[in-house]
Amino acid sequence: MPFAETLDNLPLSKSDVVRRFEQLIGPKSEAELESMARTSRVLTLQNFGRTMRLFAPLYLSNECINNCRYCGFSRDNPILRVTLSMREVVAEARYLSEAGFRQILLVAGEHPKFVSEDYLVECVRALAPDFPSISIEVGPMSIQDYVPIVGAGGEGLVVYQETYQRAVYAELHTAGPKRDFDYRLNCPERAYAAGFRRIGIGALFGLWRWQEEAIALAAHVDYLLRRCWQAQITVSLPRLRPAAGGFLPVFSISDRELAQLVCALRISFPQVGIVLSTRERPSLRDALVSLGVTMMSAGSHTEPGGYTRRGTEHLHQTVRGRIIPPEFQEGQDQLATGQFEISDDRPPERIAAVLRQRGFEPVWKDWEQALSG
Template identity: 35%
Template sequence: SGIAYIEKAIDIIYSTKADKGEIRRINVNVAPLHVEEYRRLKSAGIGTYQLFQETYHLSTYKEMHPTGPKGNYNYRLSALSRAMEAGIDDVGMGVLFGLYDYKFEVLALLCHARQLEKEYGVGPHTVSVPRIEPAAGAPISINPPHAVSDEDFMKLVAILRLAIPYTGIILSTRESTELRNRLFHIGASQISTNSRTYPGGYTAADEESASKGQFSIGDKRTTCEVIKHISNDGFAPSFCTACYRVGRTGHEFMEFAKPGEIQRFCLPNSILSFKEYLLDYGDEELRRTGDTLIRSQTASIEDTKLRNATIKKLEEIEQGKRDLYF
């Protein structure tokens, strides 16, 4: 069955070890499931379960999905609630901007987030904000009915950051390099890099296959190139998975995140995970820039005991230890 295939894939990914590391957390974006299937997904050890409504506007949704498994608006809308009922306490939501008026979509998404928090005590761990981009076989992608300009896109990201300050706002590689760089200063906090959106994309990188992707790529930089730019801009790249390792999810995460106290853990953990990346995957240029940033950010940790503990863990990473966190 579909869920059995997903369970097997997750198990293979977690059990695969490379010379310099392994996958420590798998976020899953799959079609709506039944409660029992979500329980199996939870047991498989996933991080965040993501599902995008695409559009909250009912008549537009029905027009876009007149038949097939995706055609049930209410079943999709209630999927995150079923995931919560099954014990998945970190969920991600999103809208495909361009299908309907972005103002309506943002308000509907915020209402959905508030409903989850009211009913389950936990709001969305992440919010994704993809815009429609040209894609093969999708005529509507060439001329979206409610295209969102760059200016309005930046505005909606800022609004989401103000309205849900605790959530991670995710940008895909659909957006251009320049726009993604600007959005970091406005409210975006997570990005994908080096994406391939077509079947077999990470084994066959030819242009013909790329033209058949789910959407066109706006930012084609490698992960290392993106991190160099982030570092040069003064931001701290983070590969942290600590909250999932210590059970700081769901209600416990909200208790730290809503008042902003999560930063006590986020800064030292981002420093430690970034140091790992520099040693295992960074080139000489990135290591120089990254080490300068790490020294500056470590010095900014106000709690003396926590700062000294971070320095000690950095020394352990230099000596070969990995996967250290608070």
């Protein structure tokens, strides 16, 4: 039974693990929360040691055929768009390699014309010699489309459901293939069948009540651990950030609640990786290091060409499917528009130094494709 069916029956069929998780994210006193934090620290050290995996996103394209009310790349937003050429992708990757990264996440909006299976295969194949760990975060695809990407050297897939509430999802996704809730929800299972060895999921907090999203997310993790048991599962907890389009979230999750959620996930799923992005401000990221987070992005740009300022000569706007030349305002930075605003803009070496000061070892590389045979 695919997870889509499990989700629909979730109110009546929670596993013991999910029921325990639900209790952990309920109202807690300061003493109870500190007890959770102590348990979370111990479990993290037992399963991951004093290490922190560092990675960087490499945005390939901000073209998109979907209308998502909260996303800066939404097709109706009059933003500056570009899809990087292979030479530009390699230049961006070289910049990240020189900064120390060996783990990268290739990110793109969903647009089969600009970000095709062949384009992704070419990107992965070009970068594989220098990056032992390459993951992708793109529009959901079929098993058949994923297989060549895995064959080229892709080892991880990241896909966020955004919200696990069907009605909310339908309201927020007004056009494009992303409207298909179930196809997106079952994407991790297709990725596993295609051979990806790392699978990352998450919800975008701010679209609905955080506790309900967290319970559904925990149920999804629980399901994947049982059904995709040979893959490494990671979970991300992004909070909405300002982006083009000006979407204002009605719901929120506080710093305290986010810390509680990290602890609840670690206690419930001791061996699952927890990812924290540069959406969060430096002080909070530093504080969450010891609570259960095991993987962090660093020095991130969310616009294609952001690291090297490549691709600017191809900038354009897309209006009703037509590509038109951009109109720049005086003093406007001539770069592609980013997906969202970054909160932690510290360079990678600074983040690595802070980790060492806190007794953690930054891990730039933890996998070698040759070891997989």
